[in-house]
Amino acid sequence: xxxxxxxxVQHDYCYELNKDFHxxxxxxxxxxxxxxxxxxxxxxYYANVTVAGDDLDGxxxxxxxxxxxxxxxxxxxxxxxxxxxxxxxxxxxxxPTTEVVARAIYELVQTYLDGMPNRPQCLQVFxxxxxxxYCLYRPKRKVKIHD
Numbered sequence: 001x002x003x004x005x006x007x008x009v010q011h012d013y014c015y016e017l018n019k020d021f022h023x024x025x026x027x028x029x030x031x032x033x034x035x036x037x038x039x040x041x042x043x044x045y046y047a048n049v050t051v052a053g054d055d056l057d058g059x060x061x062x063x064x065x066x067x068x069x070x071x072x073x074x075x076x077x078x079x080x081x082x083x084x085x086x087x088x089x090x091x092x093x094x095x096p097t098t099e100v101v102a103r104a105i106y107e108l109v110q111t112y113l114d115g116m117p118n119r120p121q122c123l124q125v126f127x128x129x130x131x132x133x134y135c136l137y138r139p140k141r142k143v144k145i146h147d
Contacts, residue, residue: 006048007136009123013052016123019068022046023077027096030082030089040080045101046128047072049109053120062120063113071108076101102127102137110139 006018026042028034049072053062081087081096086104088094102125110122128134 004046004048004128006050006126007124009050009052009138011052011123013121014054015056015062015120016050016052017062017065019049019051019065020047021069021073023073025076025079025081027081027087027101029095029097031092031095043129045076047102047105048126049105050123050125051109051113051120052123053118055118057116057118062118063116067112068109071112072105075108098127098129098133098135099137102135106137106139 004020022044024042024044026040028040029037031038049068051063051068056062076084081101082089084096086094086108087096087100094100105127106122106125109125113120113122122139124136124138126134126136
């Protein structure tokens with residue numbers, strides 16, 4: 001994978017890790033407005049996941065790089081994304097567009113992280129669909145309410 005500079009997220013965590021990986025998948029966007037993307041076609045997606053936190057786990061990791069890749073690669077590589085339960089051909093907010101795939105990657109990673117005792121956070125997912133098109137997904141920050 002070529003070295004890529006990704007937009008950075010401002011945060012106050014002690015540790016930040018970034019994992020790059022790629023996967024090949026087909027999809028179609030079931031909408032009249034999607035043009036040629038209504039037809040089944042494939043991409044080699046390039047992703048970067050940013051995870052941050054203050055505490056390391058019992059192995060000295062914030063999160064193991066291999067686990068981050070496995071969560072996504074094993075689920076999406078060489079598949080038709082439309083067949084995956086993360087997507088839904090009847091709900092536009094769940095069509096497998098680049099934006100929705102990036103959000104789905106975030107949700108899968110964050111669900112795993114929520115089960116870790118050190119509670120790291122997924123801060124962003126960068127997903128490149130073509131050499132000239134990419135999406136950046138960042139979850140809304142939770143607002144802290146003070147008593």
